[in-house]
Amino acid sequence: MAGMMAAVAAARTGTGVLLVERWGFLGGSATAGAVGQFVGWETAAGRQVIQGLAEEVVRRLERHGGSGGHTHFVMSTGHPMDQVSYDPERLKLVLDEMAAEAGVRLLFHATVLNVTRAGAAIDTVAVLTKAGPLAIRPRMVIDASGDLDVLARAGAGFLPLEPDEAPQPATMMFRFGPVDFARFGALTGEELRALCRQGVESGALARAALHQSRIPGTNDGWFNISRVSLDATDPFAVSAGEIEGRRQAFAAAGFLTAHVPGCEGGRLVALAAQLGIRESRRVRGELVLTADDLRAERRFPDAIAVGAYPMDIHPAKGTGLHFETLGGDRSYEIPYRCLLPAGLDNALVAGRGISASHGAHASTRVMPTIMAIGQAAGTAAALACAGHGDTRQVDAVQLRQRLRQDGAFLPT
Ligand SMILES: Cc1cc2nc3c(=O)[nH]c(=O)nc-3n(C[C@H](O)[C@H](O)[C@H](O)COP(=O)(O)OP(=O)(O)OC[C@H]3O[C@@H](n4cnc5c(N)ncnc54)[C@H](O)[C@@H]3O)c2cc1C
Incomplete structure (x- = not known):
């Protein structure tokens, strides 16, 4: 941009x-x-x-x-x-x-x-x-x-x-849906924290958050809940990072479907074309x-x-x-x-x-x-x-x- x-x-x-x-x-x-x-x-x-x-x-x-x-x-x-x-x-x-x-x-x-x-x-x-x-x-x-x-x-x-x-970690964004945003959005802070704890303890979430942005005009969201630490200027590290990002995205999507209210009917629809590099x-x-x-x-x-x-x-x-x-x-x-x-x-x-x-x-x-x-x-x-x-x-x-x-x- x-x-x-x-x-x-x-x-x-x-x-x-x-x-x-x-x-x-x-x-x-x-x-x-x-x-x-x-x-x-x-x-x-x-x-x-x-x-x-x-x-x-x-x-x-x-x-x-x-x-x-x-x-x-x-x-x-x-x-x-x-x-x-x-x-x-x-x-x-x-x-x-x-x-x-x-x-x-x-x-x-x-x-x-x-x-x-x-x-x-x-x-x-x-x-x-x-x-x-x-x-x-x-x-x-x-x-x-x-x-x-x-x-x-x-x-x-x-x-x-x-x-x-250390450089901030990279993230593989993934599109997940459909989400019942009325139910998902009604989760209290305490409920969200408990779900994040569960997701992290089970190894499904690398980030203790269920952060997403809803795609306008749809019932899908882009989820930002994976984390891959790497040197983004090292091509072999980036190659391994893409694979790890995809693995984490599918694990997190599975957790959403299985455990998160409003997400039961959803699945991973798409992965970002590339790992997102923060730093x-x-x-x-x-x-x-x-x-x-x-x-x-x-x-x-x-x-x-x-x-x-x-x-x-x-x-x-x-x-x-x-x-x-x-x-x-x-x-x-x-x-x-x-x-x-x-x-x-x-x-x-x-x-x-x-x-x-x-x-x-x-x-x-x-x-x-x-x-x-x-x-x-x-x-x-x-x-x-x-x-x-x-x-x-x-x-x-x-x-x-x-x-x-x-x-x-x-x-x-
Ligand atoms: C997972 C993640 C979540 C984020 N969340 C938010 C958020 O919610 N809101 C927000 O505002 N910001 C967010 N950020 C930060 C923000 O997205 C980035 O910092 C910002 O987009 C960087 O923009 P840029 O133009 O500097 O670089 P980039 O977006 O990295 O663009 C660099 C461009 O150069 C091209 N390029 C790179 N190398 C070469 C090459 N060797 N030859 C030719 N072309 C090349 C790339 O393809 C790309 O088009 C997030 C970042 C990440 C990674």
């Missing part, structure tokens, strides 16, 4: 954009990973801090019958949460439509192969296609691959994990956003997006959730410098790999926030193309002005 918003934002300025994608559709975790809900639009007090292209996606989904718009639900931790649930298939359609209208050129089924540099600039990005390798010579590169595969091959630096940190590489940028910056609501002169989602860490080991809400009407700012890979002149990062600590990433990673970051990255890349050709020379005042004109939310 970050790369897509970046591509649309840049293309709408008239800049030529090629979007390279390994699947045959857009959306990444939102579609291939079937996450099924955008969360983190609002402060705990209910003030919306994400607008712009992200909000346009919601409006278009509504028009296509792919979402009922903004709602709220209660987390397994007891926290209230804002939400836009959506149908991943209709999201694919919306993204095709937005790309076509903006004039984004799409190259599907293409995987990053290697990258060459000329000093501090990325010179070529070679991708592997059905027709063999294809060399692209971009003026600007936005790495929105989640795992930052382009920057890794360009020799960029990444942030290490602290000794007490892998985070770039070493010009500035590293930290958890304390979020807690202190630190302001930045080059802020390009605002976030308000709690720091939400699925631990690599265990079945619980570490959830730290900012509380009240609190929000934080994301500076442009977090999108700038140290030592590179013509590159930007959009999405979950921006320069943020493990703790800050636990908040910035959600889709409304990464869509806002994507819009900013695309706008900045277009300004850099029109100017000095250097992403570090982009004037933050001009960038912020342009983002506001385009509907993004940025406090003055």
Whole structure:
């Protein structure tokens, strides 16, 4: 979603954009990973801090019958949460439509192969296609691959994990239904906790939650209740993780059918096309956003997006959730410098790999926030193309002005 918003934002300025994608559709975790809900639009007090292209996606989904718009639900931790649930298939359609209208050129089924540099600039990005390798010579590169595969091959630096940190686990989302949502939704917190305990103790649930988002217009839900700890940049670990994710999904679905009120008539209908990756590489940028910056609501002169989602860490080991809400009407700012890979002149990062600590990433990673970051990255890349050709020379005042004109939310 970050790369897509970046591509649309840049293309709408008239800049030529090629979007390279390994699947045959857009959306990444939102579609291939079937996450099924955008969360983190609002402060705990209910003030919306994400607008712009992200909000346009919601409006278009509504028009296509792919979402009922903004709602709220209660987390397994007891926290209230804002939400836009959506149908991943209709999201694919919306993204095709937005790309076509903006004039984004799409190259599907293409995987990053290697990258060459000329000093501090990325010179070529070679991708592997059905027709063999294809060399692209971009003026600007936005790495929105989640795992930052382009920057890794360009020799960029990444942030290490602290000794007490581990990457958040991956999840194999699965579609289950039909569900009697009236009965399922009527379960009390105590009943849900007892069911989760039972599921975990029996080995059927890797996560102590029955978290799902209902697919608009259906009696099915996308369930988010498996957990696979892995290094998502290790291809053999990912291969094993896909298999383990499927195993866990079927075990959890069996538990739902056998034990959970409202789910007796349901079965696993579909698996996500890929394991959903929460965390892998985070770039070493010009500035590293930290958890304390979020807690202190630190302001930045080059802020390009605002976030308000709690720091939400699925631990690599265990079945619980570490959830730290900012509380009240609190929000934080994301500076442009977090999108700038140290030592590179013509590159930007959009999405979950921006320069943020493990703790800050636990908040910035959600889709409304990464869509806002994507819009900013695309706008900045277009300004850099029109100017000095250097992403570090982009004037933050001009960038912020342009983002506001385009509907993004940025406090003055
Ligand atoms: C299981 C799970 C549940 C989540 N729950 C929620 C939730 O409820 N609400 C919410 O808002 N957020 C949620 N998140 C977080 C959110 O979904 C992700 O952080 C976010 O979607 C990441 O978006 P991105 O654009 O940065 O990267 P990605 O979605 O990972 O997109 C990267 C894109 O690059 C492509 N790509 C990758 N490598 C290559 C390559 N080498 N060559 C070519 N193309 C490549 C991919 O196919 C993909 O399209 C969840 C995440 C997971 C994994």
